[in-house]
Every structure is written in C-alpha cells, then in structure tokens.
Amino acid sequence: MGxxxxxxxxxLAPWLFLAPGIAMFALYVIIPIFQSMNISFYEWDGLGDRTWVGMNNYVELMDDEAFYTSLKNNVIWLVLYMLAIPAGLFVALFLNQTVRGIRIYKSLFFFPFVISQVVVGLVFSWFYDPSFGLLNIALMSLGFEAIPVLADETWVTYGIIAAGLWPQTAYCMILYLTGLNAVDPEQIEAARLDNAKGLKMLWYVVLPQLKPATFIAVVVTVIGALRSFDLVSIMTDGGPWGSSRVLAFYMYEQAFGEYGFRMGYGAAIAVILFLIMMVYISAFLFKMYRDEKGR
Structure with missing residues (x-):
C-alpha cells in the first residue's frame, strides 16, 4: 500500500482533498435532486403514505393557469436579470480607476451585496409606497400621478426585478473587479502601442481575459433569477392576485402554503424549474466550449 x-x-492527493466537498455536494445537492424527481410521481402530503400517480402532476401543470403565470414571470426575470452582468462590468471598470476617494465609492457599491435580501425587499417596498415612497414623491413633483407599483399587475414584476438587480449588480461587480486584477498589463500596453483604446480596448483585449468571471457571473445570475423567492415573498407575497408569482414561490405555495401540503405537485414544479436552469446554463457552457475550441 505504501x-x-x-x-x-x-x-491521488487532489482527490483526497476534494473527497469531503464531493461527498457534501452529493449528499445535499445531487441526492435531493433525484429525490425530488421521485416525489414528483406521487401524491403526498409529506407525512402520510405516498400514492403513485405517475405523470398526473405534470399533466395537471399543463392546465394550471397559475403555473403559466409563474413561468412567464420567471422568463421575464431571466431576461432582465442579465442586465446585472453588463451593469456590474461597467461599475467594476469605473471602480478599477485610481482616482481620489475610490475606496468610498467601492464601499458604497459593495454595500448592497452584504445586506440581507429581506432588507432589500423592505427598502424597495418603502421606496415604491404610493403615499410616502421616494419614487412617487419624485413623480408627483414632476406633475405625474403616483404609481402603486406593487399593487399594479402590470408593474409589480418589474418592480421586484429592479429590487433584485441592486444586490445582483454588486455581486457581478465584485466578480469583475477580481477578474480585472488578473488582466495582463503587457497585453494592455501592447494594445495601446497599436493605438487601441476605448471600446476597442474593452472588446478585443479586456473582455477576452474576463471570460472566467463572465462565466461565473452568468451562472450565478441565472440561478439567482430562477430561485427568486425571498423578494417576492417579502414584497408582495405573490400578489396582487398571484400576478407576481414565480416558480420557486408557487412551488412553496403548493408544498407548504395556502394550497395545502401537495409535496408531489410542488416537486413537479421544482423539476421543471431545475430543467429550465439546466437548459439555460448548458447552452451557455456549450457556447463557451465552442468559442474556446475555435480559438
């Protein structure tokens, strides 16, 4: 053996160091995924005996209007949440400058990342308040009518997404700041000698070196958009009339909320959510792999 x-x-040494992490990941992530898939084929209240129903939970989803509302809102979340990536990049480019007071600016932009999502939800709920919220005070001072953002079916989802973009942009900013510290200064200097500057410098020199940071930013942003539960729960509790529901929130409602303990139906929603996440991330991984292979 010796x-x-x-x-x-x-x-063997790397695998020995990785073994505890792999074991924990399998125990708390991989195994629960397969358990959720298994539960989705049953009618179960979480306590009593399970009843096998096969694909009935998925068939019921196809006729569930609340499911389609949640799915539509998740698509909106996915599309608009991607704004956090370019926003985080441009904030990181600004904070990467050596100007006076840059540490204060960094602290201000970093602040949303360290506060709880619950606090973010409460702050934006006050911000949107139709009576004393800053948004409506500003609108009324300009001669417009107050907009009850969180009580309007048209605006509520966009209002919650705006709240979520605040800390998500800060997270992407941190990733890009870390990536900018690893940018090769020799390549920057060579590009300057070739008279590259501004957008050309960014597109052809800086961004290619930020691909690892971009990959992580996309993955965490997609996951953040699809698991958007806490802000919805704090700011609207799915209202008004269920118009701000997302799949994660609707899954919770079915499994533990006002609809009773329908664990099987909630697990079916979770499986759909997982598949959407995997398709989105796999497509991005394939694109990155194809780009790297073509180099």
Whole structure:
C-alpha cells in the first residue's frame, strides 16, 4: 500500500482533498435532486403514505393557469436579470480607476451585496409606497400621478426585478473587479502601442481575459433569477392576485402554503424549474466550449 501511494501520490492527493466537498455536494445537492424527481410521481402530503400517480402532476401543470403565470414571470426575470452582468462590468471598470476617494465609492457599491435580501425587499417596498415612497414623491413633483407599483399587475414584476438587480449588480461587480486584477498589463500596453483604446480596448483585449468571471457571473445570475423567492415573498407575497408569482414561490405555495401540503405537485414544479436552469446554463457552457475550441 505504501509503495502504491508513493507511486500515485500526485494523482491521488487532489482527490483526497476534494473527497469531503464531493461527498457534501452529493449528499445535499445531487441526492435531493433525484429525490425530488421521485416525489414528483406521487401524491403526498409529506407525512402520510405516498400514492403513485405517475405523470398526473405534470399533466395537471399543463392546465394550471397559475403555473403559466409563474413561468412567464420567471422568463421575464431571466431576461432582465442579465442586465446585472453588463451593469456590474461597467461599475467594476469605473471602480478599477485610481482616482481620489475610490475606496468610498467601492464601499458604497459593495454595500448592497452584504445586506440581507429581506432588507432589500423592505427598502424597495418603502421606496415604491404610493403615499410616502421616494419614487412617487419624485413623480408627483414632476406633475405625474403616483404609481402603486406593487399593487399594479402590470408593474409589480418589474418592480421586484429592479429590487433584485441592486444586490445582483454588486455581486457581478465584485466578480469583475477580481477578474480585472488578473488582466495582463503587457497585453494592455501592447494594445495601446497599436493605438487601441476605448471600446476597442474593452472588446478585443479586456473582455477576452474576463471570460472566467463572465462565466461565473452568468451562472450565478441565472440561478439567482430562477430561485427568486425571498423578494417576492417579502414584497408582495405573490400578489396582487398571484400576478407576481414565480416558480420557486408557487412551488412553496403548493408544498407548504395556502394550497395545502401537495409535496408531489410542488416537486413537479421544482423539476421543471431545475430543467429550465439546466437548459439555460448548458447552452451557455456549450457556447463557451465552442468559442474556446475555435480559438
């Protein structure tokens, strides 16, 4: 055994260090995914005996209007949440400058990342308040009528997304600031000698070196958009009339909320949410792989 270890130490040592992390990931992520898939084929209240119903939960989803509302809202979240990535990039480019007082600016932009989502939800709820919220005070001072953002079916989802973009932009900013510290200064200097500047410098020199940061930013932003539960719960509780529901919130309502303990139906919604997430992230991974292969 000692001889085998000496011969294969460099190959085995990384796996020994990774083993605890892999075990925890399998226990708390991989296994629950398959358990959720299994539960989705049952009618179950979480306590009593399970009743096998096959694909009935998925068939019921196809006729569930609330499910389609939640799905539509999640698509809107996915599309608009991507604004956090370019916004975080441009904030990081600004904060990467060596100007006076830059530490204060960094602290201000970093602040949304460290506060709780519950606090973010409460702050924006006050901001949108039709009576004393800053948004409507500004609108009325300009001669417009107050807009009850969180009570209007048209605006409510966009209002919650705007609240979520605040801390998500800060997170993407941190990723890009870290990536900018790793940008090769020799490539920057060579590009300047070739008279590259502004957008050309950004597009052809800086962004290619930020691909690892962009990959992480896209993945965490997609996951953040699809698991958007806390802001919806704090700001509207799915209202008005269920118009701000997203899949994660509707899953909770079905499994634990006012609809009773329909664990199987909630698990079916969770499986759909997981598949959407996997399709979105896999498509991005394939694109990155194709780009790297074509280099």
């Amino acid at each position: 001889t085998y270890w000496k011969k294969n130490q460099q190959r």
